[in-house]
Amino acid sequence: MQAATFSALGEPSRLQIVELLGLRPYAVGEIAEALGIRQPQVSKHLRVLSESGIVRAERRARRRIYHLQAEPFAEITRWAESFEALWDARLDALGDYLRTTEDEEHRP
Amino acid sequence: MQAATFSALGEPSRLQIVELLGLRPYAVGEIAEALGIRQPQVSKHLRVLSESGIVRAERRARRRIYHLQAEPFAEITRWAESFEALWDARLDALGDYLRTTEDEEHRP
DNA sequence: GGAATGTATTCCTGTCAAGGAATATGTGGG
DNA sequence: CCCACATATTCCTTGACAGGAATACATTCC
Structure with a gap:
């Protein structure tokens, strides 16, 4: 088991993001609005989640739709x-x- | 879900300790020897794991035997x-x- | 092509946590 | 009771990381 996975989930804002993405895929700006976090912070958190394989982004026009990964x-x-x-x-x-x-x- | 639980498991040494305790209960000194970590560090890590409810200690003579908690x-x-x-x-x-x-x- | 929108990155700062070393605390044995 | 062993705590230093603000980058719409 990778400590990095738990480490990524161990930050409260990131855990919130993951639980939000458990409802449906979200664009970055939507996450920011839904959770009351500034967009750059959201992007940074998504980067961490992305690097540990927890989320992936789909490009859709100018937006990036993030969704959870199963593995x-x-x-x-x-x-x-x-x-x-x-x-x-x-x-x-x-x-x-x-x-x-x-x-x-x-x-x- | 508590971010603190993941946070506790997100540190490599602590994850190692948890996986070691998955084999059987261990005393502090035994953990230190098994993992090549100094005893004070082990005690500190066990404190964190203890505070997030992941482990508990049983006193046995002068030693404290740590074991995992189910919940x-x-x-x-x-x-x-x-x-x-x-x-x-x-x-x-x-x-x-x-x-x-x-x-x-x-x-x- | 340029404005506007959506997202990522950078720089800065403060906080917190991990490791090392030394020491305190506790507890059982003689 | 005092010693020795087992564990916990403290102090210190250093590095990592989160948040804020500003800005760079990218893409699409006109």
Whole structure:
């Protein structure tokens, strides 16, 4: 898993942009207006999101319509799901681990 | 979705720590040794992960055993999955959107 | 071709976070 | 009780990054 993907999503304005683009594709100016962010900031954030593969732009006349890309979300889902397999086993594993480190323990 | 969660995971060392803790719970010193990071840095990273609810510590003698928490991963999964429902519809939606913005278009 | 629109880039500044080193805090063992 | 081990905290410096303002770039419409 790429830290850069999470890093891109870890900035509040960028996360807002992503969630907005989850509704439908948006042009840069529309994003700026919808979120109350100045256009240059939006462009900069889109650059970061673009470089980590989260969004892509389609040119349409003078505008650029940004939309989400599937793959990063699929990767995040796979990654996060891979941990969920552990929770049932987790308590046991913790118990096991604690039990194997009784060198420090004084038992009554 | 909390940007702070992604922000915590967006730092390479912290992501490494999380993936290590996906194997089993670890004590601070063990993490430091396994990843070749100095102990104070590990403690600082664990503080960040702890504050965003990604890990918890169990005290065991003089050591603190850190382990992952389920909820943040569940939230990430739900969040990322919610976007995956869009991909099939996405191309259509983009097409629709582009079609509704023909005001800029000069058609031959 | 020129004006106007839409977007990207640059420069600047302030803030924040990460790493290193040293040290404080805590806790169990003898 | 004091020591030693395990972990947390502090102080410092440096680099990265977000936001503001101004401007460059690109494209289309006339």
